[in-house]
Amino acid sequence: xxxxxxxxxxxxxxxxxxxxxTGNRSFDQLDTNSxxxxxxxxxxxxxxxxxxxxxxxxNKDGKWNVDEFVKANKDxxxxxxxxxxxxTKVKTALLAEKGIPSTSISVTTYESEVMLSGFVESVAVKExxxxxxxxxxxxxxxxxxxxxx
Numbered sequence: 001x002x003x004x005x006x007x008x009x010x011x012x013x014x015x016x017x018x019x020x021x022t023g024n025r026s027f028d029q030l031d032t033n034s035x036x037x038x039x040x041x042x043x044x045x046x047x048x049x050x051x052x053x054x055x056x057x058x059n060k061d062g063k064w065n066v067d068e069f070v071k072a073n074k075d076x077x078x079x080x081x082x083x084x085x086x087x088t089k090v091k092t093a094l095l096a097e098k099g100i101p102s103t104s105i106s107v108t109t110y111e112s113e114v115m116l117s118g119f120v121e122s123v124a125v126k127e128x129x130x131x132x133x134x135x136x137x138x139x140x141x142x143x144x145x146x147x148x149x
Contacts, residue, residue: 022066026073037063048076082138083109089136090114097132105129105146112140119149 021028022036030042039062043049049072056072057064064072087109094102105118114133120126130144 024066024069027066027069030069037065038069039063048079049073052076079111082112086112086114086136086138090133090139093132093136094129097128100125100129100132107133109139112138113143114139114141115143115145117145118147120146121149123148 021034022031027038030038030046032042033039040050040053043053043064049069052072052075053064056068056075058068087107090107090109091102094100094105094107101120104120105116108115108117114136116129116133120129126144126146126148129146130142133139133144134142
């Protein structure tokens with residue numbers, strides 16, 4: 001009986017049955033030590049979640065539970081949607097502006113900061129594109145990397 005109990009216990013440990021699974025697949029994949037919590041080290045490979053670690057560590061215990069993880073992901077998802085909306089608005093504004101070759105201008109947005117890149121014919125067009133982009137609602141800053149040919 002004792003040998004059987006020991007064998008079963010060893011089998012359970014070896015199979016990972018003692019690991020704390022949360023039911024959140026993304027969380028569980030990041031939880032490399034299977035302790036049911038995420039440390040900053042376990043999040044190190046994810047830039048966006050790492051940036052949010054302190055903000056969403058609600059109880060300041062140096063690790064995230066599933067709820068904290070879900071809230072941080074939701075916050076990042078909202079940022080992505082807001083940035084995509086700003087990018088679309090800037091592209092639309094550039095397209096509507098006469099004298100700006102909008103199809104030659106690439107627009108990217110990160111945390112409400114817009115970056116313009118591409119080629120234009122003159123410094124005046126470069127400045128105009130930057131001014132148009134900065135006038136779009138929600139834009140915090142414009143990095144105008146347009147090159148003049």
